[in-house]
Amino acid sequence: MEPWQQLLRKQSIASLDALVAKFGAEHVPDLARLRQAAENFEFRISPAMVDLIKSPGDPIWRQYVPDLQELEVHDGLVDSLAEDAHSPVPNITHRYPDRALFLVSPVCAAYCRFCTRRRKVGDPKKIPMAELESAFRYLEEHVEIRDVIMSGGDPLLLSDRRIDELCKRLRAIPHIEVIRIGSRVPCHLPERITPELCALLKQYHPLYINTHFNHPDELTPAAVAALGRLADAGVPLGCQTVLLKGVNDDPEVMKRLMQKLLAARVRPYYIYMCDQVAGAEHFRTTVEKGLEIIRALRGWTSGLAVPHFVIDAPGGGGKIPLLPEYVESISDDAVVLKNYAGKRYVYRQPGAHEPLPPTEFEPVLVG
Numbered sequence: 001m002e003p004w005q006q007l008l009r010k011q012s013i014a015s016l017d018a019l020v021a022k023f024g025a026e027h028v029p030d031l032a033r034l035r036q037a038a039e040n041f042e043f044r045i046s047p048a049m050v051d052l053i054k055s056p057g058d059p060i061w062r063q064y065v066p067d068l069q070e071l072e073v074h075d076g077l078v079d080s081l082a083e084d085a086h087s088p089v090p091n092i093t094h095r096y097p098d099r100a101l102f103l104v105s106p107v108c109a110a111y112c113r114f115c116t117r118r119r120k121v122g123d124p125k126k127i128p129m130a131e132l133e134s135a136f137r138y139l140e141e142h143v144e145i146r147d148v149i150m151s152g153g154d155p156l157l158l159s160d161r162r163i164d165e166l167c168k169r170l171r172a173i174p175h176i177e178v179i180r181i182g183s184r185v186p187c188h189l190p191e192r193i194t195p196e197l198c199a200l201l202k203q204y205h206p207l208y209i210n211t212h213f214n215h216p217d218e219l220t221p222a223a224v225a226a227l228g229r230l231a232d233a234g235v236p237l238g239c240q241t242v243l244l245k246g247v248n249d250d251p252e253v254m255k256r257l258m259q260k261l262l263a264a265r266v267r268p269y270y271i272y273m274c275d276q277v278a279g280a281e282h283f284r285t286t287v288e289k290g291l292e293i294i295r296a297l298r299g300w301t302s303g304l305a306v307p308h309f310v311i312d313a314p315g316g317g318g319k320i321p322l323l324p325e326y327v328e329s330i331s332d333d334a335v336v337l338k339n340y341a342g343k344r345y346v347y348r349q350p351g352a353h354e355p356l357p358p359t360e361f362e363p364v365l366v367g
């Protein structure tokens with residue numbers, strides 16, 4: 001067994017009893033009912049995340065510890081993105097013209113309670129590893145697919161040998177230009193990002209990794225070092241963050257997270273509205289909060305630190321971007337814009353025929 005596998009097995013918290021033993025029964029009330037929530041979806045907090053919990057109920061705790069609110073389903077959906085309806089063969093979701101999602105691993109180092117795929121993640125019967133052949137055949141036959149996103153579960157929890165096999169097989173398909181891996185391992189289990197894994201991944205460029213950090217505290221020295229090893233192997237790194245109530249629904253927290261990612265050589269890629277998933281509704285906040293966060297980033301910090309804010313449309317419409325309103329009006333002659341600080345500017349359209357009064361083209365200070 002690899003050292004990282006041993007670490008994950010021995011030092012994770014994987015039961016409510018272990019949680020109580022570590023933090024005290026007073027922090028885990030109504031244990032009997034909570035067991036039901038823990039049974040509905042896999043429970044594990046990886047060693048690095050256990051170490052990060054400063055006090056029960058903090059932003060790290062909330063992401064991994066089962067909560068009684070998981071048992072209250074109002075408008076949550078089991079498969080909110082209709083991934084299974086858009087699955088032509090097991091383990092593949094093909095929703096966009098030129099790229100496909102490929103589930104290659106049923107397990108994660110730590111299980112996020114807000115997981116979009118909580119209906120199947122953690123259950124090897126629902127993400128069957130024995131049936132990858134039909135998925136590969138689908139990818140081979142569909143020559144329009146030029147970008148494959150390996151996800152799960154977490155692909156980087158597979159053995160090096162398995163990851164090598166998957167990448168080799170994908171690289172043998174001529175029309176696949178880009179391989180992507182979605183993984184929270186740099187955050188959850190940075191020890192897994194070994195030099196051997198990096199050397200392996202390096203053989204399969206262009207290979208991109210989108211990782212997942214939700215709070216600035218998660219960028220520990222070990223996580224930053226793991227990200228650095230991947231970047232040194234030439235892997236471009238992105239981050240997909242989820243907007244979560246009580247975790248990161250605060251412009252200052254998000255700004256710090258984006259800045260720390262950038263300093264760790266990760267380009268923030270998406271901030272997602274929390275999906276409308278049954279069992280995760282207590283993590284949802286308003287769309288206005290997300291727009292407020294983007295407004296607090298754009299212009300106020302490096303443009304490289306500003307991701308796209310998207311809603312993955314319920315029912316399977318894909319990711320739809322949302323922008324705060326910076327355009328006040330557009331006519332054939334002029335566009336009236338508001339900058340990040342709320343000042344108004346006018347941009348004259350090419351060939352504008354109405355000779356507008358010159359004063360209108362000068363920056364106008366708004367209240």
Ligand SMILES: *Cc1c(COP(=O)(O)O)cnc(C)c1O
Pocket residue numbers: 093094095096099100101149319
């Ligand atoms: C997110 C996603 C992709 C990739 O989308 P990009 O915007 O290209 O990152 C592809 N397929 C599915 C099903 C997805 O959910």
